[in-house]
Amino acid sequence: MANILIADDDPVFLEIISLALMIRGHEITTAVNGVGAIELAKQGKFDLIILDIHMPEKDGLETILALKDMNCTAPIVAVSAAEASGYGNYLGAAKTFGATATIRKPVNHCKLHDIIMELTGSVTEPRATAH
Template identity: 40%
Template structure:
């Protein structure tokens, strides 16, 4: 069982991913914005951060960089359904350059997400 923080400004995505993770025995923390996610990261031992990229205020890109500064050991999975390029680089490649271990386009296949979590928590 891993401690997983899911951050997404979509309540629907939070519910879907949270339900999947709980059903597979993980402890799930949820945040619907980057500010709350940072507080969870600071106050809990999080094994894996799953974050949306495009969110208001603190976006997933900034959250990934902050999470890496707080704990190099936290696995990071970036997900997104919007956008295409950031600084002329495909955004899912860009977030890997910033420290994400995996990146997926929404909707994420349940098994792909679970496989990534298993890899990060071995």
Template identity: 40%
Template sequence: MINILIVDDEELFRIMLKEMVEREGHQARTAANGNEALKAVQKQRPDLIITDILMPEKDGIELIAELSRNGSQIPIIAISGGRRSISLEFNLESAALMGVRATLPKPFTREALRRALADALAH
């Protein structure tokens, strides 16, 4: 069973995504921002991280960068819905340039999540 850490500042989205991941047969834990995610990774290393890009305190790009600096090989799926001033395409392209395994624009379907999970775990 794959252990997945879900990082998103929107509580309802976090809960929904956790349920989707668990319906796919995986275990899931959640964190509300990059700082919480780093603590969760130190406590128990996940097999995969799904992280939003735009979050308060420590955003997804900062989380990805810090994990990379620490030599982490944990596969990452980046998700983003964008904001008025920053497009989701820019966020996801930035994450892709940092080496994430897959990207998903919000909102996404369960099938798109399945494909992203398969892509991220296949490498």
């Protein structure tokens, strides 16, 4: 089980990804922008950070740089939908800025979980869900 910070300004994305990862046994903390992610990273120890590239106040690229300046050692997974719409190579830039891995939105939950397992070495136990 990994302790994961997810920063994204889309509340639907946050909820869906959080639930998908919690079901797999991960502990999830969320932020709605890069400023919140940086503050939470200062307060807690995360095994992995998932960052959207396009967020208000401090975008994902600025957040990656700030986390690296703080000597944050948690692997960073950058996510973006802009790549699919042809608006530039933001995920490539994220790797240049220090992201460990990237994934395009819409995010395939299984692929994201595989990335998390690879980067954290976590073993998860699926949690039972109420019907």
